[in-house]
Amino acid sequence: MAKLPITTKKLFSSATIIDNTIPSVKYVVLEPVGFPIKVSSEPVKVTTDDPILFTIYARDQWHGEIVKKGDYLFDNSILPDYAFKVVSVFPKEGGMITNETVFKLQKPTKVIKTKFKKARFDEIIGQEDAKKKCKIIMKYLQNPELFGEWAPKNVLFYGPPGTGKTMMARALATETDSSFIMVKAPELIGEHVGDSAKMIRELYKKASESAPCIIFIDELDAIGLSREYQSLRGDVAEVVNALLTELDGIKENKGVVTIAATNNPAMLDSAIRSRFEEEIEFKLPNDEERLKIMELYVKKMPLPVKANLKEFVEKTKGFSGRDIKEKLLKPALHRAILEDREYVSKEDLEWALKKAKKEFKEVPAHLYL
Secondary structure, eight states: OOOOOHHHHGGGSSBOOOOTTSOBOSEEEEEEEEOSSOOSSSOOOOOOSOHHHHHHHHHHHHTTOEEOTTOEEEOSSSSTTOEEEEEEEESTTOEEOOTTOEEEEOOOOOOOOOOOOOOOGGGSOSOHHHHHHHHHHHHHHHOHHHHGGGOOOEEEEESSTTSSHHHHHHHHHHHTTOEEEEEEGGGGOOSSTTHHHHHHHHHHHHHHHTOSEEEEEEOTHHHHBOGGGHHHHOSOHHHHHHHHHHHTTSSOOTTEEEEEEESOGGGBOHHHHTTOSEEEEOOOOOHHHHHHHHHHHHHHSSSOEESOGGGGTGGGTTOOHHHIIIIIIHHHHHHHHHTTOSSEEHHHHHHHHHHHHHHHHHSOGGGGO
């Protein structure tokens, strides 16, 4: 692509004449947007590891430029003609770039994927009460117009780890042919002021564009702890306020349901917890359910299991479905494979069970709450 003359490129910003009467800008936030003409199939991503170095570089080439929010600045050195959009400036009315101007290069927004691993309700063993309560979410996603302002917009899943909270959310999306966006709450905590609010706005914008859609926020406690636990939760005011704005439904977001998951709802901040109109409990499996879980997973294993699974029902009391798979069956399978056997024996299961119970004792109990 032919390189534009520098003087021509400067016409894209507000002005180019240096005037001492024009106020200087103290702070400029830039977003890398790319070339005005597409030159290849691969987009060029611009980032920086050293904000101070980027400021020096930006001052050097744009000194004397007059900028305001919405203008574009073009690189003159490393990537000629590459455009940066002025996202914000201080003061707000804009001004001239000087040797005192500080630049910030905004990080590219995280790409939120709507592809997800499908699941079905018949794959979820137990949790019958939870399934019944989730039916109203299914009906809403299938027919949002019916509900109007009475929609089940915000739902809290709670219970011990590994009891199927994420799987239930995926099953809801699968059964209703809805989009599914999963995000872990710690990922919403931005590095700079404004990052969190922007991520959450774009999260809900993406969901609205993909409706019907479920937004699943896992590990809600990472941002939603009560202020009593300030030393643990840190300063998360920005992300909490932005999330509360969306949960309050200031924007309609028709066909969007927010499902959040936590292991311990009692530790949540009351302001956040109150926004969820429905709380659905997930419980550890009972004896019958643990046996069904073992039987289900055993059918999927690459080696047959030569053991009476009923003997392990009582021994696995307190295990979640995930514990049964990850702490009992998988280690037993790996042991059999390492010993070049063609089946998983009772001894393999006993070995894995003993190992799992030892690990449970070594981990502080509060981590399983």
